[in-house]
Amino acid sequence: GQQVMQIPQYQHVQEGEDFTTYCNSSTTLSNIQWYKQRPGGHPVFLIQLVKSGEVKKQKRLTFQFGEAKKNSSLHITATQTTDVGTYFCAGSHSGAGSYQLTFGKGTKLSVIP
Amino acid sequence: DTAVSQTPKYLVTQMGNDKSIKCEQNLGHDTMYWYKQDSKKFLKIMFSYNNKELIINETVPNRFSPKSPDKAHLNLHINSLELGDSAVYFCASSHWSSGNPFGDNEQFFGPGTRLTVL
Numbered sequence: 376g377q378q379v380m381q382i383p384q385y386q387h388v389q390e391g392e393d394f395t396t397y398c399n400s401s402t403t404l405s406n407i408q409w410y411k412q413r414p415g416g417h418p419v420f421l422i423q424l425v426k427s428g429e430v431k432k433q434k435r436l437t438f439q440f441g442e443a444k445k446n447s448s449l450h451i452t453a454t455q456t457t458d459v460g461t462y463f464c465a466g467s468h469s470g471a472g473s474y475q476l477t478f479g480k481g482t483k484l485s486v487i488p
Numbered sequence: 489d490t491a492v493s494q495t496p497k498y499l500v501t502q503m504g505n506d507k508s509i510k511c512e513q514n515l516g517h518d519t520m521y522w523y524k525q526d527s528k529k530f531l532k533i534m535f536s537y538n539n540k541e542l543i544i545n546e547t548v549p550n551r552f553s554p555k556s557p558d559k560a561h562l563n564l565h566i567n568s569l570e571l572g573d574s575a576v577y578f579c580a581s582s583h584w585s586s587g588n589p590f591g592d593n594e595q596f597f598g599p600g601t602r603l604t605v606l
Binding site: 476 | 529536543544593
């Protein structure tokens with residue numbers, strides 16, 4: 376089946392440092408979504424990227440979609456303790472429609488105050 | 489108002505038992521999903537229903553049987569529970585995009601059901 380690789384699996388940062396997680400697909404994606412799951416919580420939608428080379432920002436979060444629509448990244452500037460959680464990318468492959476997202480394995484972010 | 493709700497929140501049971509998890513959404517979505525999240529936090533899709541019809545059935549043992557009585561409900565019944573079934577099960581819902589990548593496709597997840605099989 377389709378796979379979306381996500382790295383790193385874990386990241387520990389000092390509060391105030393930046394953080395980046397990366398996703399890669401071996402095949403072209405129709406779109407990519409990002410979700411955040413707080414400890415003990417459920418995944419919550421952050422954003423969807425559709426266009427080749429798209430960049431979107433939400434306050435300190437910057438999301439990018441690669442030109443070939445095979446990779447994506449989430450960058451957090453100046454992390455805060457509220458950023459703690461696991462960040463998942465989820466790719467929808469061409470022709471698959473919305474009914475199947477393939478989730479990456481997630482990057483668990485720990486922020487040391 | 490809770491958008492996607494699941495019951496129960498916790499489920500502890502013995503091996504070999506049969507159990508059900510219920511899911512309801514009040515968002516007016518026509519597509520619902522079941523995901524399994526294991527201890528390593530890997531989120532894997534199990535089933536997807538669109539308008540009460542099964543769309544996706546990943547490689548899941550046939551001990552797992554989803555049932556969708558209407559568009560707002562997708563229940564999961566598990567027969568002969570095994571130790572390896574212990575996980576958190578998430579229900580989710582979304583609009584159907586008909587393959588339109590620009591569509592409003594975000595998935596809304598329920599709070600999860602933590603299943604422990606002893």
